[in-house]
Amino acid sequence: MSQNLLKGKKGIIFGALNDQSIAWKTAEICYQQGAQIVLTNAPIALRMGEINKLAEACGNAPVIGADVTNMDDLKNLFEKSMEHFGGTIDFVLHSVGMSMNIRKGNMYTGLNHDFQHKTFDISAMSLHRVCQVAYELDAMSEWGSIVALTYIAAQRVFPDYNEMADAKALLESIARSFGYHYGVKKKVRINTISQSPTRTTAGSGVKGFDGFINYAEKMSPLGNASAEDCANYCAVMFSDMTRMVTMQNLFHDGGFSFTGVTQAVIEQMEK
Numbered sequence: 001m002s003q004n005l006l007k008g009k010k011g012i013i014f015g016a017l018n019d020q021s022i023a024w025k026t027a028e029i030c031y032q033q034g035a036q037i038v039l040t041n042a043p044i045a046l047r048m049g050e051i052n053k054l055a056e057a058c059g060n061a062p063v064i065g066a067d068v069t070n071m072d073d074l075k076n077l078f079e080k081s082m083e084h085f086g087g088t089i090d091f092v093l094h095s096v097g098m099s100m101n102i103r104k105g106n107m108y109t110g111l112n113h114d115f116q117h118k119t120f121d122i123s124a125m126s127l128h129r130v131c132q133v134a135y136e137l138d139a140m141s142e143w144g145s146i147v148a149l150t151y152i153a154a155q156r157v158f159p160d161y162n163e164m165a166d167a168k169a170l171l172e173s174i175a176r177s178f179g180y181h182y183g184v185k186k187k188v189r190i191n192t193i194s195q196s197p198t199r200t201t202a203g204s205g206v207k208g209f210d211g212f213i214n215y216a217e218k219m220s221p222l223g224n225a226s227a228e229d230c231a232n233y234c235a236v237m238f239s240d241m242t243r244m245v246t247m248q249n250l251f252h253d254g255g256f257s258f259t260g261v262t263q264a265v266i267e268q269m270e271k
């Protein structure tokens with residue numbers, strides 16, 4: 001059901017790979033809530049062609065390729081988006097993550113450091129790049145909202161989440177630091193949403209994901225938050241209903257982050 005929360009708003013959505021992606025659901029919800037959007041992903045991901053279906057379903061949204069590690073790509077993305085919208089951008093979703101160490105099965109204690117560098121560049125520094133490009137081009141509207149997706153491994157150890165844990169800690173810190181500067185300059189807010197484990201291409205790549213997601217389900221009073229739930233939360237964060245929220249890491253996890261133990265886990269342990 002649409003409440004027209006985002007009527008008249010214009011946003012860029014990074015990271016819709018397929019219909020399981022959190023970014024995919026967010027694009028759909030933002031469009032339903034009245035927003036106009038531009039979709040972007042790495043040129044290699046665009047070659048799969050899936051994103052064109054989403055673009056069509058979102059009012060023929062433009063699709064503009066950009067590798068988040070490339071400043072020229074990002075500059076081109078923001079310039080073309082402003083041209084398309086005929087003005088500044090109200091919201092940005094950063095929904096990007098990648099670790100070659102996870103893909104190759106390297107353990108945290110035996111990382112390939114070139115891969116680690118790439119992980120930090122794609123999964124964390126990219127938020128700084130996006131914010132800096134927007135800042136330098138003065139591309140965001142006053143009270144605009146930038147959201148990046150993160151995971152609780154930034155605060156607590158989840159051994160198989162590997163170096164992505166460190167990348168998420170950096171990502172959350174960049175949201176705070178840039179959030180300060182962008183807030184002062186133009187009242188632009190920057191937050192991270194810390195989402196439950198979710199079955200997506202990136203999520204399922206983590207070793208032991210099935211055990212991981214079932215454990216989180218049992219440890220959350222409300223159960224795991226789905227990708228659709230996360231998309232709804234993103235839409236609220238892009239709306240004017242959350243104007244004074246900035247520099248926060250917002251847990252969106254059914255209560256997992258503040259639960260010590262649940263009856264379901266106790267029963268499992270007693271078996």
Ligand SMILES: NC(=O)c1ccc[n+]([C@@H]2O[C@H](COP(=O)([O-])OP(=O)(O)OC[C@H]3O[C@@H](n4cnc5c(N)ncnc54)[C@H](O)[C@@H]3O)[C@@H](O)[C@H]2O)c1
Pocket residue numbers: 014015016017018020021022023041042045066067068069094095096097098122149150151194195196197198199200201202203204
């Ligand atoms: N799935 C989960 O369990 C979970 C939980 C918490 C947070 N998150 C975070 O949510 C975000 C979205 O992930 P998802 O789960 O929807 O998976 P996904 O695989 O659908 O999305 C990841 C996206 O990152 C893009 N990407 C990778 N390298 C890129 C590059 N160089 N330039 C531009 N884009 C690039 C991919 O093409 C893909 O679209 C990530 O930040 C992820 O860490 C996921």
